[in-house]
Amino acid sequence: MPSASLFQLCLFAVLLSSCQSPEPPKHAPLPPAPAPVRHANNQHFKANLATNMDPGVLSILQDQSGYYWFGTNSGVYRYDGQSLIVFTTEDGLYQNQVQNIQEDENGDIWFGTGGYGVNRFNGDSISTFNYPANAHTPENAWRIQESDLWFYAGGGVFQFAQDSFRYLPFPEGKATTHHPYKASEYGVYSSLKDKSGALWMGTQAHGVCRYDGKTFTWFTEHGLKGPAVLDLYEDSRGNFWFGTNGNGVFQYDGNKLRNVTEERGLTNPDFIKKGKQGPGTLARVWAINEDVAGNMWFGTPDAGVWQYDGKELHNYTTSDGLSDKAIEVIYRDKNGELWFGTNGDGVYKFNGSRFSKVVF
Numbered sequence: 001m002p003s004a005s006l007f008q009l010c011l012f013a014v015l016l017s018s019c020q021s022p023e024p025p026k027h028a029p030l031p032p033a034p035a036p037v038r039h040a041n042n043q044h045f046k047a048n049l050a051t052n053m054d055p056g057v058l059s060i061l062q063d064q065s066g067y068y069w070f071g072t073n074s075g076v077y078r079y080d081g082q083s084l085i086v087f088t089t090e091d092g093l094y095q096n097q098v099q100n101i102q103e104d105e106n107g108d109i110w111f112g113t114g115g116y117g118v119n120r121f122n123g124d125s126i127s128t129f130n131y132p133a134n135a136h137t138p139e140n141a142w143r144i145q146e147s148d149l150w151f152y153a154g155g156g157v158f159q160f161a162q163d164s165f166r167y168l169p170f171p172e173g174k175a176t177t178h179h180p181y182k183a184s185e186y187g188v189y190s191s192l193k194d195k196s197g198a199l200w201m202g203t204q205a206h207g208v209c210r211y212d213g214k215t216f217t218w219f220t221e222h223g224l225k226g227p228a229v230l231d232l233y234e235d236s237r238g239n240f241w242f243g244t245n246g247n248g249v250f251q252y253d254g255n256k257l258r259n260v261t262e263e264r265g266l267t268n269p270d271f272i273k274k275g276k277q278g279p280g281t282l283a284r285v286w287a288i289n290e291d292v293a294g295n296m297w298f299g300t301p302d303a304g305v306w307q308y309d310g311k312e313l314h315n316y317t318t319s320d321g322l323s324d325k326a327i328e329v330i331y332r333d334k335n336g337e338l339w340f341g342t343n344g345d346g347v348y349k350f351n352g353s354r355f356s357k358v359v360f
Contacts (some may be wrong), residue, residue, distance in 0.1 A: 001075055004068050007178055018254055021256075024220070024297050027050070028111035032091075042082070042083045042084070043080065043083075044311060048079060048085040048087060048318055049083060049084070049106050050084040050086040051068040051084070051360075052084075053070060053077045053084055053346065054072035054073055054074040054075065054088075055072075055204055055211060055325075055342070055344050055346045056072050056073040056074070056328075056342075056343045056344055057070050057071070057326045057341030057346060057347055058071045058072060058073065058097070058098060058099050058277045058327060058329060058343070059071035059098060059099055059101045059341070060329050060331035060339050060347075061101040061102070061103060061331070062102070062107070062333045063103050063107065063109060063329075064103065064107050065107070066081075066334070067079065067080050068159050068333075069101050069109060070341070071097075071099060071100065071101050072096075072097075072098060072240050073096065073097050073343075074088065074096050074097075074288070075087055075088035075089075075093065075096045075098065076093065076101070076111055079360055084360055085128060087121070089125050091125075092119065092126030092127065092313050093111065093113060093117070093119055093126060093128075094113045095114040095115050095117050096114040097113055098113055099112050099113065099152070100112035100152070101113065101143065103259070103295050104120075104147065104148045104149060104160075107123075108121060108123070109121040110149055110151075110160070111126075112151045113358055115181065116151075116153050116154060116180060116181050118130075118165070118260065120290075128297055129158075129160070130165060131158065131165065131167040131180050133182075134140035134182060135167070135180055136167060137167055137168060141166065141168060142171075142210075142211065143213060144197055144199055144211070144213045145159075145161040145162060146161060147161070148161035148193075149161070149331065150191045151191075151194065152187070152188045152189060152190075152191065152313075153167055153168075153169075153180045153181070153187070154179055154180050154182045154183055154184055154187050155170060155182070155184050155186050155187065156168050156170045156186070157188050157191060157199075157201060158180065158182070160162035161283055166232025167180040170209070170216070171278075183204070184204065185203070185204050185205040185206055185336050186203050186204065186205075186206055187203065187204040187250060188200050188201045188203055188204075189203065189228050189229060189230055190202035190229055190230055190231050190236060190243075191232065192232040193234065193236060194234045194240070195238070196212075197213070198210055198211065198212040198213070199211045199212075199264070200230025200232050200240065200241060201232075203229060204220070204226070204228050204333065205222065205225070205226060205227070205228065206225055207219050207220035207225040207226075207229065207317055208224060208229055208232070208242050212251060219242075219250075219252065219257055221257050222250065222258070222259040222262065223244075223247035223248075223259055223262070224242065224243075224244065224247065224257070224259075226246070227244040227245045227246035227247050228244065228245045228246075229242050229243065229244050229245075229303070230243050230244065230245055230285070230286045230287075231243040231285065231286060231288045233290070235290045235294070235296065235309060236290060236294055237294070238253075238254065239252065239253050239254075240252040240253075240254075241288050241296065243285030243286060243298065244284075244285060245281065245284050245285075245286070246271050246272050246283055246284060246307045247259065247261070247262075247267070247272075248261020248282055248284075248285060249285040249298055251262050260282075260308075260350045261282045261283060261285075264282065264313060265282065266281050266282035266283065266313075267268055267282075267283050268281040268283035268284070271283055277302040279302060279303050280303055280315065281300075281302075281303050282298065282300065282303065282306055282313070283303075284300050284302060284303075285298045285299070285325065286299055286300060286301055286326065286327060287299030287327050287328060287329050287330040287341075288330065289331065289332050289338060291336070291338055292336040294309075294310075295307050295308065295357055296308040296310075297330050299326075299328070299329070300326070300328025301327065301343075303315065303317070304318070304320075305322060305330075305340065305355075316350075316355065320353075320355055321348075321349060321354040321355040322340075323344075323346075323348060323355075323357070324340045324345075325342040325344040325345040326342060326343040326344070327340055327342055328341050328342060328343045329341040337349060339358070340355070344359065
């Protein structure tokens, strides 16, 4: 939903037109899906053992086996409760910047990397999935399937479903490019498959798109169109939250779209105009999650973390033990604990009153 992450979003909007398109992955065609694999413990990968983790944490996942995965700017790390291992481009990653981590129904772990790369770890090795940059995808190719996975792409999304990997650009008249590896205003920076099965996509500059399997619905009001939408979240009450890089956090209850930041007077116009940081504001929301009590949490790059109980907002900063680095990801694990990944100072947890850094 910065520094070294997400293509340096602070400057991306300005430099978009001059960005060079990364070369698509040059790997073998899509291999057949493997049989379910039980992931070996870290000692199985002795050559990959690490003593320290890159402090730039962009994504977090706890898998079915209970292992924790941390996507960073220099590879993906796995923690088994005792030791760390790291996988990088030397092990098959398309790029070392791992922005997104997912797990499929077989227990395989998938990584979305910088340059719109997509990788799968089957418990033994990492494979790369690619799509021919010049291939034509018909508009009727769009469909949602059970247990499918979605990944960011230049003018739409990549979908993996039933052993098939394909690129789905937004329909004609919307996408400014149908090249999957070329940055555009309709490039997808965040995605969410909701409880009803609909797909939500946050774009670089055109707000949020919802696809229900038949219809595309665009949400652009109240300043949602313009800044990059870096995170999407569906809470336990069925509300949807959108975090943007400049115009704050939005809530959609199924009927009405609200700009919560604007309503609370926490905007930062100087960021849009001058790129100025905004301590004490809620204009740049890069990460969203919900705790077990139903409170919403918003991570920012310049104003710490905000907690929202539906009525009051509380701001946590360095005075509460939190890092002064950008909050890239907020993740809730199977025990209900929240993990806060920073871009430069590792991972933090909250004990109910203060934050503390996680030591591996």
